[in-house]
Amino acid sequence: MSTIPGVVAEPELRDWLVEALGPHVQDDYEATRLLLDTFDLAAKEGNSLNNPHHIATCIASTPSTNGPWTPVHTDQAAATLHAAYRITRKPANYGALFVDLPMPVVVSRHQCPFCRRFTRADIRQVNDHMTRCWQNPALRCCKTCIHHQDGSHPEDDESCTHPTGPEWEAYRFPVLHCPIWEAAHPEASGAQESP
Numbered sequence: 370m371s372t373i374p375g376v377v378a379e380p381e382l383r384d385w386l387v388e389a390l391g392p393h394v395q396d397d398y399e400a401t402r403l404l405l406d407t408f409d410l411a412a413k414e415g416n417s418l419n420n421p422h423h424i425a426t427c428i429a430s431t432p433s434t435n436g437p438w439t440p441v442h443t444d445q446a447a448a449t450l451h452a453a454y455r456i457t458r459k460p461a462n463y464g465a466l467f468v469d470l471p472m473p474v475v476v477s478r479h480q481c482p483f484c485r486r487f488t489r490a491d492i493r494q495v496n497d498h499m500t501r502c503w504q505n506p507a508l509r510c511c512k513t514c515i516h517h518q519d520g521s522h523p524e525d526d527e528s529c530t531h532p533t534g535p536e537w538e539a540y541r542f543p544v545l546h547c548p549i550w551e552a553a554h555p556e557a558s559g560a561q562e563s564p
């Protein structure tokens with residue numbers, strides 16, 4: 370039989386916090402860590418639960434009667450927290466609730482063997498991409514051709530360097546199924562040529 374834990378009232382929270390921290394909060398994040406060891410803090414506004422950054426910011430926002438930049442009074446921090454959060458005590462057997470470890474999940478994706486950049490979970494999308502991948506030597510496209518000069522130099526336009534290839538003003542990338550295509554990397558095209 371388990372009982373639903375009751376909401377912690379402000380005096381209970383205040384007594385617990387003063388016991389744990391003393392009269393002043395010295396470190397918002399350390400106070401938050403101690404709180405979350407014992408309590409669950411669900412924000413009354415929004416749906417944040419046990420968010421250490423939110424809780425530490427809430428503690429720091431506590432008005433101090435001694436003026437700004439002075440340590441927050443623990444009892445006033447308790448009031449601020451109680452106003453902002455629905456606070457419940459963790460069950461006594463809390464540690465035993467998490468005996469299982471998080472499970473790694475292995476995800477399989479497929480990658481284009483030509484460009485090695487296109488990857489999808491769905492193999493059909495990769496098959497489709499491969500029919501128009503510029504790095505597929507079966508397309509006999511400029512990108513895999515030894516006569517292709519790419520546009521990587523500022524003074525050199527992208528062009529075809531083959532003597533019978535298109536003049537630079539007539540050249541349009543990419544030429545596909547080109548009759549004068551030659552593999553830039555012969556070992557890559559070998560697998561694609563039929564005997």
Ligand SMILES: [Zn+2]
Pocket residue numbers: 481482483484485486487498499502503504
């Ligand atoms: Zn590709």
